[in-house]
Amino acid sequence: MWQDWLLELLKGFGKLFLNPVFYLSFLFAAYLGVARVKKERRHFTVRAQNAYFELKQLLPIGIIIGLCISVLSIGLVLVVPMEFVVFTGIITIVLALIGKTRMLSPVYSVGLGIVVSSVSLFLGWDYLLFSKSNLNSSEYIFPTAVILLGLLIISEGIFVRQNGIEGTSPRLKKSKRGQAIGIHLLERTWILPVFLFIPTGVLTIPFQWWPMFTVGDQTYSLLLVPFLIGAKIVVQGEHPIISIRNIGRNIIILGSIVIVAGSAAYFFPIASLGLVIVAMIGREWITRKQINKEKNKSFYFSRKNNGVVILGIVPDSPADKMGLEIGEMISKVNSIPVQDKNQLYKALQKNSAHCKLEVFDANGEIRFVQRALYEGDHHELGLLLIPDENVHGNEAV
Structure with a gap:
């Protein structure tokens, strides 16, 4: 039995290198680094951090958090259909190619992946990538993915709160009165590799009591899925460390709420899609709250009379x-x-x-x-x- 699990873990890890999101993550981080250096040189003639800074932040913390979530994923038997993995990957690639770093929050990329894959399962869409779904037609709404979404949202909050405060990019802009002021920009991405159960394979789940409709007589395989998580935050009304940490804390709270509500959705599966919408609204509220808060404050980085x-x-x-x-x-x-x-x-x-x-x-x-x-x-x-x-x-x- 343990040989099967070890083999599936190795096979799932190897499939990480077949996922285009993995390679796109490095290209996008490199692009962000080069773009940042160009803007900093334009404003100050020198750069604050070198162009490799974003690349250096891409993996280390993501591997640690990804390992923790993988342990939870395997322990909680988080089973998602292959449709979810494919659609989430496609949406992530599109958002990265058009440069929407803020939209790489899992609330949007993974949330939209849940919605689209739910619709595809319900309508029975047929693709070359997967000719037929491995789930029954009655299982097109899956609370498991909502639990995963909550874990990924918490991960985003940790990324922002712990790593986002390092190396924010200073910029210059003009106020409405034409005075020069300073702002700080956090625009960064992280790779979060997570092991997930995919229907069909050689693994059997011994937990017959588990409250999941996908657990039973089916067999599963393990797949290491790379999630590209991004954040873009502009701070001008307070110290960037204080502002970014507060935003990270709010994102962690949002993710915790989604997990609790997602657990309840096991008994009311129809609520899963509604929770995705609520999570998107919550994330937008966090962003708008920060923007409005900035507007009501004086500029933190501006000329002073005493220094x-x-x-x-x-x-x-x-x-x-x-x-x-x-x-x-x-x-x-x-x-x-x-x-x-x-x-x-x-x-x-x-x-x-x-x-x-x-x-x-x-x-x-x-x-x-x-x-x-x-x-x-x-x-x-x-x-x-x-x-x-x-x-x-x-x-x-």
């Missing part, structure tokens, strides 16, 4: 090694008060060998940082700041 706000920091730069962080405000450089980028640059030149900064952190508490400067450091401290007059021709300090 210079740090919009971004180049990794491994002198500013990074001094422990400076985005959102902090530099009030004095070498004991000289500064109010804009030009004054900061002149104050740095007063002492080309040493740099002492008076800084207010995100909580408004004052601290002092200092560092010896080497040749060229005073020209390239690694700070990305709000320009003095307009958003054009800005350079990093």
Whole structure:
């Protein structure tokens, strides 16, 4: 028996490399990295992170979370038809090709996959990919997929909350009054590989008591399915870490609600499609709530009368090694008060060998940082700041 399970696990893992979503994920992440670098150079003449940053974030955390969900998937016997896998993959590919990163939330890609595959099973659509469904016509609505959707939504929230706060992209824009302000953009994707049960195979499920209409006399195979999860969030009214963590928390709560409701849908299968719609509405509500919240707040990254706000920091730069962080405000450089980028640059030149900064952190508490400067450091401290007059021709300090 265990030999069959091991063989199916290996076969299911190998099929991961036959899924086009797996390869598209790397191409799309590379595209996001290149596009981000181009925009950052246009605004600051330097980039905050290198073009490989998005690629480096694509897999590591996804493998860990995917392993946890796979354990739950196998333990809970999450059985989905092949139609669901195919349609979800097609929708994901289309959304990625048209550059809709925000729509790569599982609420939309997986949710639409559930709807379309449910309709195909109900209407008995016939395709070259699968000539006939392995499920009975009465089983076209499947709460199992809704449980999976909830797990994937929670995963999105974890991705956003834990990984999304790292390396957000600083940008410049003009306010309605024509003043230069700074914003932070999170636009990133993650691969989440999950083992799922597919009808037909050599595995039998011994849990006759399990409340699933797909468990019984059927046999199953295991398939490692790569889900491409994306997020796009613009923050301008508060510190990006605070805003993004709050959004991630709300997404996790939404996913938890979907799982609880999906469990109840085992006894009321017709509710499954309704839950998908509710999940989509909930995710849109989270997005709109954040947008409206931003509108009612003053700009977090804007010119101040008592210092210079740090919009971004180049990794491994002198500013990074001094422990400076985005959102902090530099009030004095070498004991000289500064109010804009030009004054900061002149104050740095007063002492080309040493740099002492008076800084207010995100909580408004004052601290002092200092560092010896080497040749060229005073020209390239690694700070990305709000320009003095307009958003054009800005350079990093």
